[in-house]
Amino acid sequence: MTARLHVDLDALVANIAQVRATVSPAELMLVVKDDAYGHGLEPVVQTAAAAGVSWFGAFDVRTGCAVRDAVGDDARIFAWIAASRDDLEAAVAGRIDLGIGDADLLEELAEAARDAEAPVRVHLKIDTGLHRNGVRPEQWPAFVSRAAVLEADGVIEVAGVWSHIAEASDSEDDDARALYEWALDEATAAGLRPSMRHLAASAASFARPEFRYDMVRVGAFC
Numbered sequence: 396m397t398a399r400l401h402v403d404l405d406a407l408v409a410n411i412a413q414v415r416a417t418v419s420p421a422e423l424m425l426v427v428k429d430d431a432y433g434h435g436l437e438p439v440v441q442t443a444a445a446a447g448v449s450w451f452g453a454f455d456v457r458t459g460c461a462v463r464d465a466v467g468d469d470a471r472i473f474a475w476i477a478a479s480r481d482d483l484e485a486a487v488a489g490r491i492d493l494g495i496g497d498a499d500l501l502e503e504l505a506e507a508a509r510d511a512e513a514p515v516r517v518h519l520k521i522d523t524g525l526h527r528n529g530v531r532p533e534q535w536p537a538f539v540s541r542a543a544v545l546e547a548d549g550v551i552e553v554a555g556v557w558s559h560i561a562e563a564s565d566s567e568d569d570d571a572r573a574l575y576e577w578a579l580d581e582a583t584a585a586g587l588r589p590s591m592r593h594l595a596a597s598a599a600s601f602a603r604p605e606f607r608y609d610m611v612r613v614g615a616f617c
């Protein structure tokens with residue numbers, strides 16, 4: 396016997412519409428890690444792009460490049476796992492927005508970006524408690540200062556400041572959001588003007604309007 400999975404792309408379109416209506420005016424970033432949660436990356440991102448989704452969350456650079464191939468030049472594609480110099484170069488070439496949560500990685504990216512035609516767009520990540528590749532609060536002020544220098548040099552453009560939260564309890568999420576607010580203030584003080592502030596995944600984006608900021612990263616609920 397062969398197992399088959401039938402994916403109803405009309406249902407995907409309806410779900411996307413529902414999510415966008417709920418989170419508006421925040422932007423939807425459709426998260427498509429793990430082969431679009433096992434639904435098939437290419438048909439999912441093509442259907443979503445045709446429905447007007449312009450931001451995709453790709454987890455790693457390899458997935459980000461696959462999204463770029465599937466949807467073309469206009470989409471904004473965000474990847475937050477870059478493991479090697481090759482990954483960084485592929486991200487620059489594929490015009491992927493990169494999530495950066497490590498000071499050394501920022502320097503490596505700056506090296507990879509020096510010859511790029513345009514500044515490489517980065518989203519700086521503060522660790523608000525999950526301890527998954529974010530910059531610790533005590534290192535954050537120096538990190539955003541360094542990013543501001545690289546931005547002034549035209550090497551990077553700081554497009555976003557972001558974090559990831561547990562979405563397990565409201566009080567923990569509130570603590571994370573307080574730290575995130577502090578991180579935004581520090582970024583502003585360093586001279587950065589990120590246009591995309593993003594914190595929430597599916598659960599918080601639905602239940603907690605104050606977590607939506609400019610954009611929400613939603614996989615499951617789509």
Ligand SMILES: *Cc1c(COP(=O)(O)O)cnc(C)c1O
Binds near residue numbers: 426475614
């Ligand atoms: C998986 C993931 C999301 C999406 O989470 P859902 O609960 O599926 O909406 C958002 N942001 C990051 C960083 C993720 O890893």
